[in-house]
Amino acid sequence: MFIHLRRWFNRAVWLKCHLYLALVFGLFFGLMGLTGSLSVYREAIDELFNPSLIIEVPKTQALPLDTILVQVRQHHPNRHGAWTLEMPSTANGAIIAWFEKPHESVDEFYAPLMVAINPYTAEIINNRFWGQTLTTWLLDLHTHLQLQATGRDIVAVLAVLLSLSVVSGLYLWWPGLNRISCAFKVRHDAGLMRFLMDSHRLLGLLSAGFLLLLAFTGFHLAYPQLLETLTASAGMGHGDEGPSVRSTAVPNNRPISIAEAVLVARGLFPSSEVRRITTPAGELGTYRINLRQRNELNQHHPFTSVWVDRWSGQIRSVNNPSQFSAGQTFTTWQWPLHTGEAFGDVGRFIWFLMGLMPLILWVSGVSHWLYRKGYIRDKPFDLMLMLRIKGRRWQTLALYYGNKTWQYCYPFLLALFRMIRAWLTSKIN
DSSP, X not given: OHHHHHHHSSXXXXXXXXXXXXXXHHHHHHHHHXXXXXXXXXXXXXXXXXXXXXXXXXXXXXXXXXHHHHHHXXXXXXXXXXXXEEOOSSTXXXXXXXXXXXXXXXXXXXXXXXXXXXXXXXXEEEEEETTSSHHHHHHHHHHHTTSHHHHHHXXXXXXXXXXXXXXXXXXXXXXXXXXXXXXXOOXXXXXXXXXXXXXXXXHHHHHHHHHHHHHHHHHHHHSHHHHHHHTTOTTOSTTOOOOXXXXXXXXXXXXXXHHHHHHHXXXXXXXXXXEEEEOOOSTTOEEEEEEEOTTOSOSSSOOEEEEEETXXXXXXXXXXXXXXXXXXXXXXXXXXXXXXXXXXXXXXXXXHHHHHHHHHHHHHHHHHHHHHTTSSXXXXXXXXXXXXXXXXXXXXXXXXXXHHHHHHHHHHHHHHHHHHHHHHHHHHO
């Protein structure tokens, strides 16, 4: 039995496993990582391509949310049901009103309407459907490969295969205790293929823990039922709306406003930040006020929620993450751990870099394999020499263009200096 296991767990088996995973699925790993990296900065990229989403902050206060909702409903009078108002994360951001099931995309896997509103003027900036913008299209490609439910299953399988690729790579990297120091060396002057392979090993080692975490969380985001069942946290995965809470009061002619519902909800969590407000749907609907407490890892999708009766103003249900069990807390951590937002801006940037690693590792690994098979040739390569040469070139270019810029600007600076001197002289006299 022991001999049989050793036959399956020797270096040759792990090498073939690592190689075939790279050749068959490596490009998919790279695609998933690249789209994930871009999705880390989805809002910034969206604002880059849609500058109208960046609002000039006036000196006046933002308008009441009830006024914002009235304006949205005036522009969409035939959309009956609940609207969700997502608060901007910055002072110059827009409020996004979400309508989950518009008739234009009712047959799509997920394509809600997104209405951007200026919070200071209630002006409708744009109306867009999820999946029809660059950033949401990229996120759909990352989460389900544009293949709807089938794509999510494929993504879950890819996450498992990525984990296997990383583990096999770690096994192949291990040189033994006697040669451990050699495993961290990158030979910068031994040719391009040697440099690529040494970089492949070092970058693979440095990113292995991050990639395993991303694969684990990605699997459970694509297939949340397994973790929710194991941790007894049904309905607490990313994107879940929580329990369906209905009004128990008698309908009357004085329903509470959004501002009043928010006031009631924040009474329980006075130091929290309002992130989303979902309006009641039908006579039995309730307000769902989504808040973020300071200790929550989730930045954009926190789990603190208060359901407020629209007719009586009474609280019907509460989700308080500080009272979650360990399993429930672990389930709600999957999204912020996967996106890096749990670690702030620095964490998001590290996650952006880690998302590029599968593509870099695939290119470097396959290039070395093609070289070993004789399909491509090695080339002389010295990284330090290249940096020194490029450094000299940059210095030469900087001196040349700096001199040209000075020659061009000097007359204008001299004229400006004379104007300032004349103005100061007149003021003194």
